[in-house]
Amino acid sequence: MKKIIEVKxxxxxxxxxxxxxxxxxxxxxxxxxxxxxGSGCGKSTLLKHLIGLLKxxxxxxxxxxxxxxxxxxxxxVSLRKRLGVLFQGAALFNSMTIGENVALPLKEHTxxxxxxxxxxxxxxxxxxxxxGFEDYYPSQLSGGMKKRAGLARAMAMDPEILFFDxxxxxxxxxxxxxxxxxxLKLNKIFKVTIVVVTHELPSMNKIADNVIMLDKGKVIFCxxxxxxxxxxxxxVRQFIERRADEDNQSHEEYFKTLIxxx
Amino acid sequence: MxxxxxxxxxSKIINETYESFSDFFVRRRKISFKAVISxxxxxxYEAIPIVAIISLFVGIIMSLQSAYQLKRVGALxxxxxxxxxxxxxxxxxxxxxxxxxxxxxxxxxxxxxSMKISEEIDALTxxxxxxxxxxxxxxxxxxxxxxxxxxxxxxxMGILGGWLLAVTVxxxxxxxxxxxxxxAVLLKDISTGLLxxxxxxxxxxxxxxxxxxxxxxxxxxxxxxTTASVVASIFLVIVTDxxxxxxxxxxx
Numbered sequence: 001m002k003k004i005i006e007v008k009x010x011x012x013x014x015x016x017x018x019x020x021x022x023x024x025x026x027x028x029x030x031x032x033x034x035x036x037x038g039s040g041c042g043k044s045t046l047l048k049h050l051i052g053l054l055k056x057x058x059x060x061x062x063x064x065x066x067x068x069x070x071x072x073x074x075x076x077v078s079l080r081k082r083l084g085v086l087f088q089g090a091a092l093f094n095s096m097t098i099g100e101n102v103a104l105p106l107k108e109h110t111x112x113x114x115x116x117x118x119x120x121x122x123x124x125x126x127x128x129x130x131x132g133f134e135d136y137y138p139s140q141l142s143g144g145m146k147k148r149a150g151l152a153r154a155m156a157m158d159p160e161i162l163f164f165d166x167x168x169x170x171x172x173x174x175x176x177x178x179x180x181x182x183x184l185k186l187n188k189i190f191k192v193t194i195v196v197v198t199h200e201l202p203s204m205n206k207i208a209d210n211v212i213m214l215d216k217g218k219v220i221f222c223x224x225x226x227x228x229x230x231x232x233x234x235x236v237r238q239f240i241e242r243r244a245d246e247d248n249q250s251h252e253e254y255f256k257t258l259i260x261x262x
Numbered sequence: 263m264x265x266x267x268x269x270x271x272x273s274k275i276i277n278e279t280y281e282s283f284s285d286f287f288v289r290r291r292k293i294s295f296k297a298v299i300s301x302x303x304x305x306x307y308e309a310i311p312i313v314a315i316i317s318l319f320v321g322i323i324m325s326l327q328s329a330y331q332l333k334r335v336g337a338l339x340x341x342x343x344x345x346x347x348x349x350x351x352x353x354x355x356x357x358x359x360x361x362x363x364x365x366x367x368x369x370x371x372x373x374x375x376s377m378k379i380s381e382e383i384d385a386l387t388x389x390x391x392x393x394x395x396x397x398x399x400x401x402x403x404x405x406x407x408x409x410x411x412x413x414x415x416x417x418x419m420g421i422l423g424g425w426l427l428a429v430t431v432x433x434x435x436x437x438x439x440x441x442x443x444x445x446a447v448l449l450k451d452i453s454t455g456l457l458x459x460x461x462x463x464x465x466x467x468x469x470x471x472x473x474x475x476x477x478x479x480x481x482x483x484x485x486x487x488t489t490a491s492v493v494a495s496i497f498l499v500i501v502t503d504x505x506x507x508x509x510x511x512x513x514x
Contacts, residue, residue: 051388080390091385093377105389153389 004029004161004193005050010059012045019045021217023059027161027210032187032194034204037214038239046214047165047197051085052076081109084154085163090146092138098125098149099134105156124152128182144175151182161193162186168203180206201240213239272472278394279402279468285395297400305366305401306408310415313361317416320353321345321423329432338432342442345424350451351510354416356503359462362409363495367470370401371491374474375484383475398471402464409463410456417452454510461506462499469495 005027012020019042027033037043048054049061052068061068063079071079092101102121106112112120125134128148138146147167154162164183168176180203186192196207204211204225211228213221215235221228228236238245249257328344374397377383386393421443428434473491477483 048384053384053387077390080388083388085385085388087381087385089380091381093382093385105391108389108391157389 001031002029003027004064005195006060006062006065007046007050008060008062010046010049010056010061012049012054012056012058014045019217020049020056023214023217023219025212025219025222027193027195029193030187030191031209032183032196032207033210033212034208035195035197035212035214036199036204036239038199041214042217043197043199043214044165047163047195050195051083051163052080081105081157082159083161083163084157084159086147086150086154086165086167088165088169090138090150092146092150092153094138096137097134098130098136098138098141098152101138101149102134102153102156105153109157121152121156124155125149127155128152144171144179147171147179148182151179155186158190159192161195164194164196164198166198167196168198168200173202176200176203177206183207201242268476271476272468275394275398275468275472275475278392279398282392282395282399294396294400298403301400301404302408304369305362305404306411309361309365309408309412312365313358313412313416314419316361317349317354317357317419318423318426320357321349321420321425322427324348324353324420325424325427325432329428338434339438339442341424341428341432341434342439343446346421346443346447347451349420349424350417350447350455352455352503352507354420355413355455355459355462356499358409358413358416358459359466359499359503360496362405362412362462363466363469363492363499366401366405367466367495368488368492370467370470371473371477371488372484374471375477375487376481378475378477379480379484393475398467401471402467405463405467406460409466410459413456413459414452417455421447450514454506454514458503458506461502465498465502466495469498 003026007023007025010020010023011018023042023046035043035046045054049056052061052071055069059069066075068076068079092098093104096104099118099121102124103117106117106120110117122131122134125131128151130145130148130152133141133145133149138149141149151162162183167179167183171179183194183196184207187194194207196203198204208225208228210224211221212219213228213236220233221231221236223231229240231237324345325341328341329338332338332340332344374383377397383393386396425436425439425443428439429436470491473487473494477487
């Protein structure tokens with residue numbers, strides 16, 4: 001298995017708070033990797049580092065062996081043409097139609113003529129099941145359709161690797177499952193490497209080849225899906241079994257926090 | 263911490279805008295003219311009625327106020343000089359700049375700010391599209407053309423307002439008011455006004471876009487930054503105007 005992305009000893013801070021603490025992980029080419037974790041564990045921050053939106057305080061992020069934290073602007077732009085990102089809220093441009101949204105990366109990065117671009121963007125919309133919607137505006141679409149349109153835009157440049165930030169957030173189980181199927185289809189047919197950031201177990205069970213779990217900015221598990229299900233780590237068990245944090249505070253301590261007496 | 267990151271952001275915006283323009287002129291990189299036209303319609307064409315009406319009223323007010331003084335010394339015809347010169351040199355450019363700050367500067371901040379919170383700016387970056395080039399350059403070009411154009415409209419309407427009042431209320435002969443204005447207002451007066459308005463266009467675009475890019479929280483901050491963009495750009499416009507007026511006073 002070939003590694004496409006390697007993260008080594010990544011550390012990052014928001015102000016004084018350490019968000020990612022020495023994160024090391026590998027993402028393999030052609031596999032579906034799910035980055036799992038509770039709210040506030042730093043998984044979205046990690047994703048932003050992987051796509052080069054944030055720069056880490058320390059550590060390396062190697063894309064095919066090249067450190068993206070040390071790349072020049074031109075190198076980063078040419079790298080970005082090879083990856084696609086589906087944001088949590090789809091991040092479609094509201095002033096443009098769905099078709100124009102999908103066509104935008106093609107218009108900016110290729111010298112194709114307009115009619116070819118229109119045909120390609122229709123094909124991409126067809127692949128995500130939105131054929132015939134190219135003249136609609138994002139505000140006229142439902143949440144699930146927006147995500148599909150966002151995915152069509154992310155795929156416009158035929159990326160080698162696709163990132164998904166919480167793909168099933170805000171969707172009903174049926175629509176979410178449809179989106180999961182679409183992700184699997186992309187991986188099987190187009191051999192795209194998939195990286196999904198989520199906290200939803202059903203989604204993970206369906207998609208994942210490999211699982212990386214974060215907790216409080218640390219990687220607590222890294223391996224394939226079978227290993228994940230058999231893992232004995234307390235936090236992993238808690239996550240899989242869906243148990244809340246136990247409340248160990250005594251009544252006396254609770255009253256003390258209320259009156260702020262320490 | 264906050265102010266230093268603010269300076270960094272502002273210098274980044276100025277730098278990238280400059281680079282985008284040099285890209286356009288030197289390397290012939292395409293700029294989306296469709297976007298420029300759409301901005302011209304929004305910032306220029308749609309502002310014509312309000313600029314025209316306000317300038318007309320200010321012309322009337324100027325005419326009345328100056329007549330109040332000049333009548334006492336029996337120099338009523340000099341209303342034409344006073345209105346013509348103050349409108350072209352000062353009031354036309356500054357009224358237009360204040361109106362455009364309120365209309366377009368605020369909308370730049372709000373547009374970019376809400377794009378920022380809905381991750382659209384991040385989406386542009388990850389697509390390998392420079393958000394500064396994509397968003398600011400069309401606005402910049404549009405305002406560089408439209409603020410001087412609106413200033414010309416404002417000059418004309420202001421003088422028209424002064425003439426209307428002079429002819430109807432002050433009983434000045436229409437023809438002689440016209441002749442007086444023509445001989446009083448020099449091309450120099452109009453051109454310095456237009457030069458200033460070009461500088462105001464730069465200030466308004468940069469302030470609006472800068473405040474938009476600084477949004478980092480939620481909807482509330484979009485509102486706060488929008489307000490800040492209007493306040494800051496009106497302030498900067500007036501300070502710059504003061505500087506230019508002093509400069510023209512000594513050097514023209």
